[in-house]
Amino acid sequence: MPRIFELDPHVADLIAAGEVVERPASVVKELMENSIDAGAGIITVEINAGGMTFIRVTDNGCGIAPEDAKTAFLRHATSKLRGPEGLEAIGTLGFRGEALAAIAAVSRIELLTRECGPAEGVSLTLDSGTVTDMSPTGCPEGTTIIVRDLFFNTPARLKFMKTDRAEASAISAVVVRCALSRPDVSIRFIRDGKTEYHTPGDSRIDSCIYSLFGREFFAGLLHVMAEDEGVSAEGYVCLPAAARGNRSYQFFFINGRPVRSRTLQAALEQAYVNNLPSGRYPSCALYITTGLSNVDVNVHPTKAEVKFVSDKQIFDCVYYAALSAKSNAECGMRNAELSSVTEREKSNAECRMQNAELSSAMKREGHSEFRIPNSEFEKPHNSQFAIHNSQLGDVTVRETSNAECRMLNAELSSATKREGHSEFQIPNSEFASFRIPNSEFASDTDIRVIGEALKVYIIVEYRGGVWFIDKHAAHERIHFDALRADGYEPMSQSVITPVVCRFGFEDAALLLDNADMLDKLGFSIESFGDDSIAVRRIPAEIDISDTEQVLSEICDELKLGGAAGPARRDNIFRMIACKSAIKAGKSSAAHELEVLASRVMSGEVSQCPHGRPVAFELTKATLDRGFKRI
Ligand code: ADP
């Protein structure tokens, strides 16, 4: 008896639908792309309840002829591709002819459409992909598609949906990306009856960005324009000071298509490598134009990722565009600070020279010192030199760097020898036998804090030995343990003016969905517009200026998904403990050192939350041996 059967077409459709329609945001993306492909100049997106009950996309595009209306909802039915030769150079956003069929399979649809010309249009309704009604109707030119009750017939998929707020934010992010991708199209987004934003569609990138993100965001941007051998990049990158705690404001477009690409991300971030500490990311809206055949868009089912024929050329174009915008801005800023005209002129001349050098370096073939090959990013590195090397593209540079390292090491060791350091070196075994403070250690009266060394270590004399305590590690551990303790009550500070952090639509929604958990940690947050949150209370120990960074790291942790188990909770605690602990590198008040030392010496903590020791002892014997007393 045969056990292999062809799937019922309806079941096959439901399976295929899962690939394209993951959540309401995917529906909006596909419908907007269709509107753009139809040549629309105005698109309105309206959603209710995170798009789960109602999504309506209206456009003034070319419309669908009545005889094509049903066909549009069949799988692999498209007007955008005829034969395989068309796949070589795809200029439309869609081409697979899957979206409408996939959406229809998992929802109830109403289509109203009229072509330019005929007096009447057509209305079509479908239920789970089956046409239930089709009739001529009067309607404006263009197309309106209403999608109701998404996933009503696939309960398993329904279970994966997040809160309405999170789904709405994901939709908002899609609409923003689409609006940014086409400043020549006017896009309005209405959420639960309220217009969230409306772009003018005047073909200007600046007015588009302004209408989506507001004045403050726009003020932190620099204009970028570059062209090199058939690749051009235009748009905006941010001033280093306006960098953010995450990448949600990095927008890249290739030939009008929003894309994610490690090459582009790496090119942008590399241009900021010397300006930004780790954990800060540049924002951008960059529009790259290149020949259609230089890009392969058919590598991802939702076409979100692309491949380039020449990664290097694209990387260079973006990297140098961002670099020269930044260096121009630096010159401008420096000029503003220079008072005399002569100084200003001198600086201008220097800038011009620098820029000239930069652009000639761009053109020169041997400019590989500046480049990072993409593949290098993927590799894990375990030594500093390896990281350093990975940033150096070609073999010559890498060898020079290795030679430099060797020289550095040679110099170091000869210097050590010269100064006779080696004689003082304390054998490792001594360290291995160090005592760990424990509760049997005696009272405060036995502890004498000598002081602080290198703004990192507290030096303590205790019962015939000298102890070194890493003040940051110790403090971090004490906080970490406190956070984990049962019944922990956070000490919060209310901030007079709420700190407004712009996280991007999805991250803001994620944090708001976890507001209860954040409240337990001492953060009180509320929604502030669509993509921002207002923070009214923060844990007492956290510096106000760290608020955005801490929340953004919590967000990254939450994004890892899965159950909110103890490991995730500990990661968040660890991070908060680290941020709230006194910092190495900053002097501490004497009483702070004393309190910390006595807590460490009482055995309260012995390792930091990352597992490093918090204290170790140099015994009298070790010191005596070092001085050849014994
Ligand atoms: P694809 O976009 O890959 O062609 P879809 O399933 O998304 O596939 O759409 C099928 C066809 O329906 C499109 O090729 C297009 O001809 C037509 N269509 C869909 N949406 C619109 C619209 N908003 N305006 C005009 N035509 C549309």
Ligand code: MG
């Ligand atoms: Mg489509």
